[in-house]
Amino acid sequence: MYKKPIQFRRNGMRSQTRIDAVMDEIRLKISSRTYLPSHRLPSVRQQARTLQVSVSTVVEAYERLMAEGIILSKPGSGFYVSGPVAPLALAQIGPKLDREVDPLWVSRQALDTDHSTLKPGCGWLPPEWLYETGVRRALRSMAKADSLELVEYATPAGHPELRQLISRRLIHIGIEASPEHIMLTESGTQAIDLICRFLLEAGDTVIVDDPCYFNFHALLKAHRINIVSVPYTPHGPDLEIFQSVLAEHSPRLYITNSGIHNPTGAVLSPVTAHRLLKLVDQTNLVIVEDDIFADFEHTPAPRLAAFDGLNRVIQVSSFSKTISASLRCGYIVAKNEWIENLIDLKIATSFGGGRLAADMVLIALKDSGYRKHMETVRLRLAHEMQKVITQLGALNIHPWLVPQAGIFLWCKLPDGFDAALIARECLKHGVVLAPGNAFSQSLNAQNFLRFNVAQSVDPRIFETLKNVLAQQQNLT
C-alpha cells in the first residue's frame, strides 16, 4: 500500500549493508502484513529491479532469510513467506513517521505524561475543568444504590433511562432518535471501532478530513483500511475533492466531526451539509459523525445526522470531554437494524458493559448542575481563547480561523518553521505540543500546531515557545 525507498547504512561494507537493507525491507513487509503468509515473493530479478540492487544481492538476502526460516523456496515455483501471519504492530504499518507526528506516540505521550508537564497539545480539558463535583455526587449516590447497579452486567443496549435522556438531548441538535436507535458503548472510540467492524473489510477505503482527529488514523490502521483524506475548509470538507475521491476510490465510510471540528474549530455550514448529502445520494457511503464536542457549542451547528434522518449517517459521542474521562461511557445513534447488529458485535467483543459508568453519567446529567457547569466552561473557554490568540499573535503564530466555540485553535507558525522540530525542542523543556502532521494524512500541515486553550494558561508555555522559535531562527 505504501512505498518506502530502500535506504543503505553509511558504515560497513557496501555489499554487506545492501544485503541487510534488502533483508530489512522484506522483514518490514512481513511485519506490516504487506506480505502475508504463503505470499509469493517477487522473483529475484524483479526484486533486484524494484530495489535497484544487483541480482546477487537479492540472491544472498533471500538465502539468509531462508536460513532464518522467514521465507522458504518451493522448487520451480519461487520464494514464499513462511510461518504464520506476523503479529499486528501498528507502529509498523504505513510510512515511517517522526514520532512527534505519529498518532500513537502523540496519544501515549498525552496519556503518559506526569502532571508537572505542560500540555497545550493535549486533546482534553485539565482535570479541574471537568465535572468533578458531579462525579463525586454520583459516587456518593451510587454507594447507596441497589445491588444490581453495583455488581451486574448492563443490559445489551445499555441503561434504558440514559438512552432515554440521550434521545431527549439529541432533539436540541435536530436529531430524532428513539432509545431503540441508541446503543451505549464504553467510549466514543469503541463506538467508532464497532462501526468499523460492522461495515469495513481490510483494504476498504475510508475518507477522513485533512486535518482530522489523529486517533482516526490509528484506529483505521488497526483495521488495515486505505485512508484517503479530503481537505477541510472553514465550512466543511472540500466538496470538489470529495466528489473526485468518491468517483476514484468508492469509499465505504466517511468519518468526521460534527459540531466543532477537531483540530480546526471549523463548523459545517448548512449548504455544505446539504450538498454533501446530495453528492453521496447515489453511493453506498456511510457517514460517521463524531459529536464529542457538542456541549461546547454556544449555538448548535448543522448535523449531517439531522439532515439525513439516520439513513446513512451514524452519530457517536461520549462524556469523556465534558463530565469525566475516567468514567467510560459512549454511545452510537443509528438506524434500528444496524443497532441490532452492533449489539451482537459489542457482546461478542466486550460482553456488553457495566452498569456503573452509565448510572453515574445519568446521575451527573440529570440535575441542573451539569448545565450550569457547562455554561461556566463555555464562558471560560471563550475567555482563554482570546488570551491565547493574543499571546500566540505576539509570537507571529496565528489561528487558521477564530472558532465560534470549543477548546482548540489550529495555528500556523511563521513561514519556514517545522512544527515537528518545534515540538521536539519544546518537549525537552517539559511542554507537550501537537504538531500539525499528526492530524494530516497527507502530511501537509508541517507548519501547523493545535493548541488546547484550556491547557494553555501557564505563561511558561509561551516563554518556552518564544525561546525555541528564536533558537530555531538562529540555526537557519
Place this chain on the structure above:
Amino acid sequence: MYKKPIQFRRNGMRSQTRIDAVMDEIRLKISSRTYLPSHRLPSVRQQARTLQVSVSTVVEAYERLMAEGIILSKPGSGFYVSGPVAPLALAQIGPKLDREVDPLWVSRQALDTDHSTLKPGCGWLPPEWLYETGVRRALRSMAKADSLELVEYATPAGHPELRQLISRRLIHIGIEASPEHIMLTESGTQAIDLICRFLLEAGDTVIVDDPCYFNFHALLKAHRINIVSVPYTPHGPDLEIFQSVLAEHSPRLYITNSGIHNPTGAVLSPVTAHRLLKLVDQTNLVIVEDDIFADFEHTPAPRLAAFDGLNRVIQVSSFSKTISASLRCGYIVAKNEWIENLIDLKIATSFGGGRLAADMVLIALKDSGYRKHMETVRLRLAHEMQKVITQLGALNIHPWLVPQAGIFLWCKLPDGFDAALIARECLKHGVVLAPGNAFSQSLNAQNFLRFNVAQSVDPRIFETLKNVLAQQQNLT
C-alpha cells in the same frame, strides 16, 4: 467455510420456490461475507450442479438478483457481487443454529432477562453473591479521591499499583510476571479480542475446547476465524486429536480456560499441560489461557502460563465473576514486546480506559475483606454444588464429572432428551437454561446442560425441569 444444504419451501409453485431458494442462498453468502464484493459467482452450470437445481432456475435467479442490483454481469467474464461489502451480521455467519444454542442469543437472553426469571443457565453469580460491600466501600472511598482519579484517562498500560498487585497475585498460581508484563483492559472479553486483533487474520484457524465458553465462538466469528474444536477430557484437551489438528490445520491460536474449565469444571493435569506444551514446541501456536475463575479454586491447578514462562502462553482475566460485573476491568499477562503492541492496539481502538474502575478494583482487593468474601463464596458453592447434584440426580440428570470447585456442573440428560428442546420449554415457564450445543462447536453436546449451582437455589427450577422432562417423555 460452512456448507448448508439448500432448502425448498413447501408451499407455492415448485419452480418459483426453487428460484427463491437459490436467490436466498446467494443473498446469505453475500451477507455472511462468504461472497465478498467483486467476487466472481460460480458459473450458471456450476451453481446448478452444486445446488442440484436446473440451469434455467439459476439463470432466472441470477437475472432477478441483477435486477435487484445485488449482482452484475460482465460480458464474457461471468457474474460478480456488486456493491460494497455487506455489514457484518454475526447472526448470519456460520450454520443456522436454533436460537437456544446460538451463543449470541444465549448471551443476550442472560443479559436481558428481568429478575423475576430463574437463570440456572447463567454464566455468573447472582448479585447477592458478589462483593457488594467491597464495591460500596470503594465508591465511598472514591468520592473523597484526588480529582485526577475521578476525571482523567488511565495511563497506557493501566493503573501501576493494580498491575503491581496482580503481579503478586500471579505468584500464587506459579506465574512470574512483573507489572511490565501486564496491561489492564476493560474486560476479559476485550483482552481476548485485542489478542485476536494482534495475532489473527480472517481465515486463520483457532482451536477451542469442545465444549468451551460459548462467547469464544461469537468472538471468533466476529474475527471471521475458522474454528476447530478438540474434545475436552477430565484432564485437559484430548492430545491425540490436538496433535492431528495441529498437523492438519496449522492453527495460530488455542483459546482455553486455565484453572476450572468452563463449562465442564474439569482441571488440567500437570502431565497433560506438560505434554501439550511439548506438542506445540515446534509450532507457531500461541495459547490464550482465560483464568477468570482462578479465585474459585480451593487449591491452584497447573497453569500453562506457569509451565511455559510467558513464552507462547498469554493469560487473561478479569474481576467480573468475583467482585462485580458492573466495574469493567480485566487484564492481559504476556511477554513484554507483545504488551507494547497490545497497548498501541488498545489506544487505537478504545483510547485506553478510565481510572475509576481500576481504582475501585484496587480498593476492593487491597484489604482482607475480599479474601474472606471469597472463602465464604467457595464454601457456599461447595455446599450448593452437593445440593444441586442430589436434586438433578433425582431427575436422572448426572454430572459428567464432579468438579473440585467452581460454579458449574456439566450435566447429561437421560438418553433420548434434546437439551435445546428442554431449554425452549423451560423458558416458557421462566427458567433460562444453557443447552450443551451452545458450548459445542461440533454440536455434539445435544443432551448436555450447564448448571450454575449458585443460580440453582430456587426449588421451582427442579419442579419446572421435572414437569418438562415428563411432558417430553410423554410426547415420545
